[in-house]
Amino acid sequence: MPITIIPNAAQCNKLTDDGPVGRPLSQPPCRTSSLRVALEGAGENRTGLWECTAGSYERQVPEAEVMHILAGACIFTPTGGEPMRIKAGDTLFFPANTTGTWEIQEPMRKVFVILK
Structure with missing residues (x-):
């Protein structure tokens, strides 16, 4: 089973632009980016890094989620x-x-695990 290491995840520059949040409450809307990390044995659970610019929005993740904040404040x-x-x-x-x-x-960055 491979082990994935993201050196200095708080500064990683490999995130992909995901566009604006789905339910923005501020203008311009917050923009997000992410790096999905495939985790062998995780089934349908999703893992990775996620980042969001300043602003406000409604949470719309129906699944349980664990997150660790690497940078930012909210x-x-x-x-x-x-x-x-x-x-x-x-x-x-x-x-x-x-x-x-x-x-x-x-601007906030987190490590996330979304549990299906």
Whole structure:
């Protein structure tokens, strides 16, 4: 089984432009980029790096997600909940069907695992 290493993932320049977010709340809309990492044995789970420019948008990932923030700062406000300040170094665990809004204050980069 191969092991993938992304040296200095916070500075990796191999991300691909994915365009604007699907449900922007700010203009211009946030833009995203990513690097998908194929992980043998992960089944349908998705893994990789993801980056987003400043702005705000609605979360629309229906699956459970684990993320570790490598760079940036933001506020996530879950639907019906209190705003949470998030910054580089934080690790988050989102249950499936978590909704809310992201306010990206500083361009954010994360490692993610989306669980199917």
